[in-house]
Amino acid sequence: MSVKKIIAQKAAGYLNDGDVVNLGIGIPTLVADYLPEGVQVFLHTENGILGVGPTPEAGMEDQDLVNAGKLPVTVIKGASYFDSAASFAMIRGGHIDVSILGVLEVDQLGRVANWAVPGKSVLGVGGAMDLLEGSKKVIVTTMHTTKKGEPKIVRELNYPITSQRRVDLIITEKAVFETDERGLLLVSSSENVTMEELRKNTGADFRVKEGKEYEGKEPGAGAD
């Protein structure tokens, strides 16, 4: 299984049956494929669908039916369509249970940068800020380091911040962190990852969550 799929599978373990979930582009999109048995979630997409289904087979695409990434989708039974103001009212109003997002960076207070790159023209934000601000719970799924091996979890953001709201969970291929008002809490690390390696590859300080083992252990479904 690819590393990205492993991260997606870990994130899927944190979803509860009945959750309304918004999935970002990239790793988050993969989460839908790894839902634990007995867990049905309802996928919301900010362009105006509740109840997104699997990708259609080639040739079966409907040009009026896309997700927020503008990719063709299907809908499940009981799905509904609504306009953009209504869709963002759902997001901003706190009606989305979980958003799963990719990031450029997370800081040590659990705040995210995922919309703009310094020095480049800032011409796109989409729903990133609304989702971070309004979702009841935000899960970040990300590779632990960049392609160049630099930490994505950093003391201070190098990229423009997306929201002052701290995310609830950060899930990488190496570890899972929760956050509290003081910062990051290591909940678990992957089997083959030592604490030393984790400290080295994490640009921010973190504490180990009390009562949690911090090596070689994954949280179970709904463990939060």
Add this chain to the structure above:
Amino acid sequence: MSVKKIIAQKAAGYLNDGDVVNLGIGIPTLVADYLPEGVQVFLHTENGILGVGPTPEAGMEDQDLVNAGKLPVTVIKGASYFDSAASFAMIRGGHIDVSILGVLEVDQLGRVANWAVPGKSVLGVGGAMDLLEGSKKVIVTTMHTTKKGEPKIVRELNYPITSQRRVDLIITEKAVFETDERGLLLVSSSENVTMEELRKNTGADFRVKEGKEYEGKEPGAGAD
């Protein structure tokens, strides 16, 4: 024809084909019965209908289908239903062509009191303020004087004002007034009403609109 029906008929003459119209309780409700030939209007009611039709026959009432006066109504072909926020978005957003309202008083700047009585508990306002504020055009239909013979068009309101917005037309059984930033303009008076009688029964100053005859003449349909 009763005096109230005469007022309603005069008001109907000011409606144009295709207008979206909101009718208040009382004389305004009667206006629908006197539309000139070739003039179809679409009746909006603030509890959430566009396309209100005639009163249903006895025994044919639908308990889910009422107007803002909570009276049973029907709908015409092409009618639609919407929620209260959407309905008042239409009103406040300037999407209603004409509102026809009853009043307690109008002042000499054309401002209306029609929601509260001084000294009594103020426990109801409904859509009165929204309709006055938001409608493209407001027509007041009212008896020229109270049952006691006191003017309803007054220099200063004795009742609490409903909106700072001045109405466009005031139609009574004796006269029709337009308004401008300086006050009331007599557009026409009824055949049997002398100027002396009009001045006596009107509590506010008014000017006679330039180029208009002011006695014994009614405006034609769509004459505004």
Add this chain to the structure above:
Amino acid sequence: MRKLITPEMAMTFIKSGSRIMVGGFGLVGCPLTLVRALSETGIGDLEIISNNLGEPGKGLGVLVREKKVKKGIGSYFTSNPDVTAAYQAGELEIELLPQGTLSEAIRAGGAGIAAFYTPVGAGTKIAAGREERTFADKRHVLQEALKADAAFIKASHCDELGNLVYSKSARNFNPIMATAADLVIAEVDELVEAGEIPPEDIVTPHLFVDYIVLKGERGK
């Protein structure tokens, strides 16, 4: 259907002192089964957000008669003389808003908008003491959003996920109240299977609805 409960069970989620939104324009679109179930409990000291407080002895009027309503927030209470009497006796507090400001404040509550500026009411007694601001040379009044602990709403039918559609003008305040409370209980005439309501026709998507109660049901 996992969201389907009895009216009595629904009332176990409500506490004295709660703020509850109740749908309906007068009795039209009012969740009468839920209101009756509430009146059969000992729950009182309520703050009710509703356009009206029912009619004498009908709908929310029952709660007024039983002196279970501490405060009413709405736009038109004049049609129930019991409300006027309770208000004058100092037993009932009233907050009166223009109907459009009321409905917009509820929508804002559900939409995560903290406050908005409306021109309606500016320069009138209803806005006395309120914060004002001028936009495009026009006076506007600041209105904060309204939210509630619970909303009782009435829909015509509902699928097994909790998607709702409404009948005719019984829609009124129901769809917006469904968005603006921590706990939303919908009373419906009829249940259908998921997929029976076309996705374009659903007015209240199921994510807003916590529990469903069947109209007229009692005592299970």
Add this chain to the structure above:
Amino acid sequence: MRKLITPEMAMTFIKSGSRIMVGGFGLVGCPLTLVRALSETGIGDLEIISNNLGEPGKGLGVLVREKKVKKGIGSYFTSNPDVTAAYQAGELEIELLPQGTLSEAIRAGGAGIAAFYTPVGAGTKIAAGREERTFADKRHVLQEALKADAAFIKASHCDELGNLVYSKSARNFNPIMATAADLVIAEVDELVEAGEIPPEDIVTPHLFVDYIVLKGERGK
């Protein structure tokens, strides 16, 4: 049908320098016939309110290439490299808003709400210099309503009065833009008779719609 006109006739209502809202999320739900008709006129210097400015050479992207757009107000322009290039060349002004703030500002424009407070964007670069205010211990940003001279929207079908319904996720910005412009022109796939769309299912009531154009129609 009295509201039915040709795309060419529709363009006679548009002037250079106008501010126009254009529906659609990318090309989905974008009124492509109207956009093409506009590109075939000499009308330029436009301010376009739209989530995106199309794709390179497609939809609104045509107007960008032809340098007919003076300013874009939207939430996501990154997907069209022509926009980035024009922006960097100083030929195109951009106002970027979070997508929810954009859609709410358009709704507010149609609903007679002058401005509102949203928590989204507070404390970020996108809200730099904006007026802030705290509600319930949370920072909020003031956003004024957006209106336009004209709106081009896309619906699936329309009855003879101008009532509109939309197809699936092609609904997006169209219903709100239909409320927020002085002149609203709807491009539709199909016309039906009044009464064929059930009153509960109409998404945009006809009072918002000034003119109707048939999709794909040209040169009459």
